[in-house]
Amino acid sequence: MTEGIRHSARREPGWLRRAVSCDHKVIGIQYALTALLMLFVAFCMVLMMRWQLAYPESPFPFLSNFFGEDDTRMPKGVMLPNFYNQLGAMHGTYMVFLAVVPLLVGGFGTYLVPLMLGAPNLAFPRLSRVGYLCYLAGIVIISFSFITPAGPSNSGWTGYPPLSVIETGGQTYWLVGIAFVYLSSLFLAINLITSIVQLRAPGLSLLRLPFFVWSQLVTSYLLLLAFPPLAAAAVLQLMDRLEGTSFFLPSGLVVTGKPLDASGGGSALLWQHLFWFLAHPEVYVLILPAFGIIAEVIANNTRKPLWGYKGMVVSAVFMGFMSMLVWAHHMFLTGMGTVISTFFQATTLIISIPSIIMATSLLVSLWGGSIRFTVPMLFALAFLPMFGIGGLTGLPLALSATNIVLHDTYYVIGHFHYVVAPGTLFAIFAGVYYWFPKVTGRKLNDTLGHLHFWPSLLFMNAIFIPMLLQGLAGVSRRLYDGGATYGFGQEVFFLNKAATHSAFALAIAQLPFVINFVYSLRWGKKSADNPWDATSLEWNTPSPPRFGGNFDKPPRAHRGPNEYSVPGKAKDFSPQWEPEEA
């Protein structure tokens, strides 16, 4: 390990050598930038869908001239149902599999975990390079389906058979692409787990790890254990589509009056079990690293240790374990008996307990602090109530009796978007503003940060509150015309317009962020090595940390991760790397 450190003293290699290197920082940045691009693409998709929902079958502004009259997607800018369904499936796929998970685990995890461990690189540097390439391959394969004649998958990001098997869209590309995304997650998980177990600096015991590292550890275990069933299921569905098997096709299917040419004997519900066995833990993959980011930002900006750190660690581990026992709460209405539904309701309520403990610990951490309202802190503070709404609206969904009314309505959409959009995305923004100086050596501009934060907070809510209301009114999700066909949909149709206008406003509210990001890369205020007076080991490196080695000399951890305002010390922060004065 020390060899890498000596190397860093040599002349630094050129940009090309760096770009293809196996340095975790390079790969982390590549993950993060690629995933941010995917986030942008998926956001553009949903803007087009939102236009169609508010103004069904009217031409999308500015786009009508780009599409001919016989276009199969948007003739004269008017979206067709097939393209709507394709965008719906792709929005979910891009957001979950290609944007948020790679950003949190591939970006933040790969970049920050070795630094927080005091390590020169991940345990398997080449494996992390291969993982990134698999992720790229997944993007290319799934995106390629957009330029095939049939277009991308149109069966929802959940790909429920028999629909996904009998539809001719790009479901095949989706399945193959997901297999590559799976490989990338697998390599990430193996790498992070091994690094966290093996590469901790001397003195960095498990309970001295920053909570962020704990969240990445649990997340990695989830990816490692929960993804294989979906990968297997994807292969089975691929066989159903290409080779005439019937893993997911029951006997006697009749499609538009004609018997389907399939052997039958399979089970449509089997897919749902296999899919949700991954996809529910995936929700915790989306939220746990977000909690990790928020915990670091809150500790730093309250200038005090996290309240209940051990409780949070235990909660995160317990949450990870429980997340693999709740999947069938997505399936209450598939004809479930009392015993099974009670089991899954109970596990779902049990998993709410660690979530509440973690959120409460963060809230209580504010007590007694000396709170600085920096831009990352604003995003972190907003995360708490937004995640709160997302989590709390899960309760009526978790009870099977009330699930009857809310299942597959816009309430579900509102619920999980509160968790992932103003929840996880705000955590991501908090993380970007917080670690940008470490990664680039320059600070993001505060004024532009405020211009980004406040409108984003406002419009996020203005998008998702209407969805909760529409769901209560009974409007189904995934309707091409936003419910205009139905009388009860018409009654709340105005909410579609509210949500759509807010979505476009949210897009405009991201401009200050983009400008800030690009501007600060080059012209931002130069940052010190430890601009936030923080305590964990990543701040013991130069900003940016040295290529190939990170630390000037191997660090040693002398105390816990968030020792701020220690009584009797003049400084209000005691970094992990500073030895105790005699």
Added chain:
Amino acid sequence: MSQWWGLPVLASEHGAHVDRLLILTHLFIAVLFAGWFAYGVYVLMRFRKSRQPRADHHGARSRATYYIEAVVIGVEVLLLVALSVPFWSRYVVAVPDEGEALQVRLVAQQYAWNFHYGGADGVFGRTAAEFIDDELNPVGLDRDDPFGKDDIVLRNQLYLPVNRPAVIWLSSQDVIHSLNIPELRVKQDVIPGVQTHVSFVPTMTTEQYRTIKGSADRTFEIACAQLCGLGHYKMRGFLHVLSPEAFAKWIEENAPDPNAVETDSFFS
């Protein structure tokens, strides 16, 4: 109180229990959210840097959070054990008495709801895939079967008597659909290869519903809740809830005469 929460008009017996649980749950989460939010605002003002230049290393000493968490767990258990689970076994899993309840078969397809009634004798005729004709015989009814001669098959129209339990046996020909009747708080996935059922008691006639809505055009609507393909958004059916007399009359008028020779032209 249902309308305050933006729920549709309530028109079924079990729906009252669903609404009560839904409202209780939302009250609970509203109280929790308001409490946490108020605490957060207070803390942010009290412990801002200008007012508290140096943080207290130890932080909160109160054990209040343990009590709050215990209360939250207690309420959740209560909602689950006292309300949700009994409801599930009583209204969702249980099937009402065959004699008392009206039996209807639903065969869903892309993108229509086909309802099959036993007719005057109340017994379903035999059905088989080989008889399926998308236009003339969407459920594949064997008209030569003695019980099938008087059966009624309707597309996208469901007629039910008010205040009498109805059991709908659900099946799908092609993909997964989900039967959604918001006013009756009815939703159930319709899965090919799986026989599911949904039972409920409509408590409001279509006429009463129209009076409440103040519009003669409104009818209870049936929507699809599970993405089933390109026509998912317009997979719309109608539920007509009639008085018992009107329903008996409807059956009588619509059931084909079992003795008639022409048997396959009833469906339009």
